[in-house]
Structure formats: structure tokens, C-alpha cells
Amino acid sequence: MDKKLSTPNIIPGRRNFLKGAAALGGSAAMLASLNDGARAAGDPIPVGQAAPLTDFAAADGVEFKNGLTLACEEINALGGILGRPLEPYFEDTKQMGDATNVQAVQRLIDRHSVHAVLNGYNIGSGGAIQDVIADAGIIYVHYDTTIGHNNLIKSDPNRYFGSFQGDPAEYWYGPGFLKFVAQLEELGSYKRANNKMAVILSAGVYAANIANAVKEKAGEYGWEISLFETVNVPISEWGPTLAKIRQDPPAVICVTHFLPADLAQFMVQFVPNPTNSLVYMQYGPSIPAFRDIAKEASNGVVYATVVGALQDEIGTAFETRYKAKFGENAGHNSGAQSYDGAWVWATAAALAGGSGEPGNEEQNRKVADRMRSMIWRGVCGTTRFVTDEQSAYTYPTQTKDSSLGMPHQFLQIQDHTRSGLLIAPTPYDTTTFKLPPWMKA
Numbered sequence: 001m002d003k004k005l006s007t008p009n010i011i012p013g014r015r016n017f018l019k020g021a022a023a024l025g026g027s028a029a030m031l032a033s034l035n036d037g038a039r040a041a042g043d044p045i046p047v048g049q050a051a052p053l054t055d056f057a058a059a060d061g062v063e064f065k066n067g068l069t070l071a072c073e074e075i076n077a078l079g080g081i082l083g084r085p086l087e088p089y090f091e092d093t094k095q096m097g098d099a100t101n102v103q104a105v106q107r108l109i110d111r112h113s114v115h116a117v118l119n120g121y122n123i124g125s126g127g128a129i130q131d132v133i134a135d136a137g138i139i140y141v142h143y144d145t146t147i148g149h150n151n152l153i154k155s156d157p158n159r160y161f162g163s164f165q166g167d168p169a170e171y172w173y174g175p176g177f178l179k180f181v182a183q184l185e186e187l188g189s190y191k192r193a194n195n196k197m198a199v200i201l202s203a204g205v206y207a208a209n210i211a212n213a214v215k216e217k218a219g220e221y222g223w224e225i226s227l228f229e230t231v232n233v234p235i236s237e238w239g240p241t242l243a244k245i246r247q248d249p250p251a252v253i254c255v256t257h258f259l260p261a262d263l264a265q266f267m268v269q270f271v272p273n274p275t276n277s278l279v280y281m282q283y284g285p286s287i288p289a290f291r292d293i294a295k296e297a298s299n300g301v302v303y304a305t306v307v308g309a310l311q312d313e314i315g316t317a318f319e320t321r322y323k324a325k326f327g328e329n330a331g332h333n334s335g336a337q338s339y340d341g342a343w344v345w346a347t348a349a350a351l352a353g354g355s356g357e358p359g360n361e362e363q364n365r366k367v368a369d370r371m372r373s374m375i376w377r378g379v380c381g382t383t384r385f386v387t388d389e390q391s392a393y394t395y396p397t398q399t400k401d402s403s404l405g406m407p408h409q410f411l412q413i414q415d416h417t418r419s420g421l422l423i424a425p426t427p428y429d430t431t432t433f434k435l436p437p438w439m440k441a
Contacts, residue, residue, distance in 0.1 A: 050101060050108060138358055
């Protein structure tokens, strides 16, 4: 396994650094200014990532690795952290159980003395790695998207000072989705055929938390949950579930399971005999494999993510750089997670006067303090951490100010040969919702 990546030398000169930072997005200018033209030629700073590089989530895991790789190269090109280049190391979490996740992070600390662990997501309890991080006194940024993180940090903020969730918790998918549908109705873009909503989930904590949040809040928006079905995954045969949906057609089908191949099969089997239902799916359609499998059956699907590259100037510039390096089919939305997380941490470390190795809790507490006080505008929007939860605010459900929260993005596949288009929230939307081809006006 490739464990280590080389770090490039840099052309010196403050003017060149600031020029390069502007191309990455305005926030990167802060790091370049702090480096004050320094070359990234000092002792390397080891950073780590524990990601699912093999097994069923490898499609995302590879992109998490790519995101951190690109971030380290670009940060080093601006002088690293006060002249010290970042040197990334990677460990495989495979099926991402708590034991495997913890072992991977422990190896990063024991073998490489990493100053920070900068992850994408790992399925698990969402609270196991934090204890390893706390014992080492280092910084951890992850995108597990779990309310379990928030609750753990609140339980002991002093012990878990160094653990940060770079996006909002999965809970916010629930109320955010209900709010989105209500806005479609207010705009006249969608009219519900009835008040019934079917919710389909898998047995994991992540999917269940989102489904339960929808169920909990549905009544406030006038919805009746007509079907609340848990399916075993992976799943390729959706016949029994679709039979229940067709027997009592709902106005909305909300699927909170997230694996792209499974969701693609749902659409392949739904479209030949559809109900007059808006279909919403969680996260999976953002992965190119969903469209590759479902093809025309994916047209019209609405999906969401609380973290992903925006389709604005900064986000599209990132997509261009990312695909130029990793290939046209590379999943930049997944890579954007660890990419932004690396930038948030590196900037905070520079502001704090440097990062700290394992055991240097005093210095890493300074880094954590800077992270808590920062408002960072990155590829995925604004990262601002909730006090004592150390998870990013979500916009527009948690905060109504788009400059103070990470946008809960709703996208729709309108052409299966292209990625989904951003239809909400304002001001980030780039197009409008279209009624799916299987639905009646």
C-alpha cells in the first residue's frame, strides 16, 4: 500500500504565494500571508488519514485519499505550515468497524507520529476514534456526519478538545429535507398528490437517525408516514418494498440508505411501473456509479448532501484542478471533504504558531482554539463549528445566514450523463427543480 507521498519544493516570494492562493479561493490567501513567503523546506509535518481504501466503500475512500493528497500539495506550494511541508500517510479501514478504525488511527500515531488525522467518513459508532485522539493529544477532523460525535464532545469538551466534525450531523438531513419540500410547494414547483410519505431506511445508525428525524418532524409539515420500511443491505431486489409502495402510493418516497449501487437498482426497478411520487435519495446519487448503473432511470431523482463541492467559482475551480490530477471520472465531491478539512486545520495551525506532535497537548489546544474561532470559506462552503459540539453549522436549517453555515445542498439529476445540478439552497443554486419524467403535473 502507498503510505507516503513526496512534497514538492516551492518557488519563493510573497507575490507568488498570494497569486497562487487567489487561484485556490480567497481563504487560502490567509495561509499564504501567514507563511510570509517562506519555502516549505523545513522538517516535514506528518499527517494521517484512515480511510476505506478497499472493500465496499473504496470508491469514496480513494477520493478521501485524493482530497488530502491535493490539499497537502497545494498547502505546501504556499509554504506549508510556517515553512514546514505536510507529509501524508494513509491506513486502510476496510469495512470500517470501530475496531478496524481505531487500529488504523493508532498505527498512524504509533508509526508516523502524525500531528493530525484528516479523514473523510468511516462507518461505525462515530465515537471510537475520538478516544485514541484524546489520549494522543492531537487534532482530528472527520466527516462521519453523525450526531453521536456532537453528543460525545458535549459530554466532555475538555477531553475531546481536538476532535472536529467538518460537516453537520446527519440529523439535519431530516428537517432539512422537509423544509426543502415545503419550499418547492411554496414556489409552485411541486404539488403533493396526497399527504403520504414513504420512508425507506437501512439498519445502520446513520440511515436510521435521518429516517427517524424525518418521521419525528413530518407532522409539522402535514405529512403522514404511510410506510416506514427497514431493508437489509446490500440489496439488489427491491420488489417487496416496491409492491408496498405501489399498493398505497405516497406523494414522496424518502430513501435514507446511501450506497449508490443499491439506490441505482431501486430506480431501475421503480421507473418501469412508477407511482406519482417525488423520489428523494440520500447521498448515493452523488457518486458517479449511481448514474452509471441506473442510466436514464436516474433522471429526475433528487438527492442531498450536507457536505460537497459547491457549483460556484471556488467549487468549480477545485473540480477542474481535481479532475486534471486524478482523472475526469474522479469523484471530487467526496474528495472535497478531506480537502477542506486539511485546509481548516493547516490554517488554524499556522495561526497558532505551528502544529503539535503526539503528546504536545498544549500546542494542539492552541490549534483547536483557532479552529473553534475560525469562519472558513472553502470548497464546500462555510465551516464554522458549533460551540461544545465541534461540528459544522448547517445552512439554512440551523442558521439563516449563508455566510455562517455549510449549505445543505439539494441536487437533481436532470441528465444522467452529467452530475446532478444544484437546485437549493439560495444563493448557491445554479438551476431550478424540474418535475421528474415519471410524474404527472
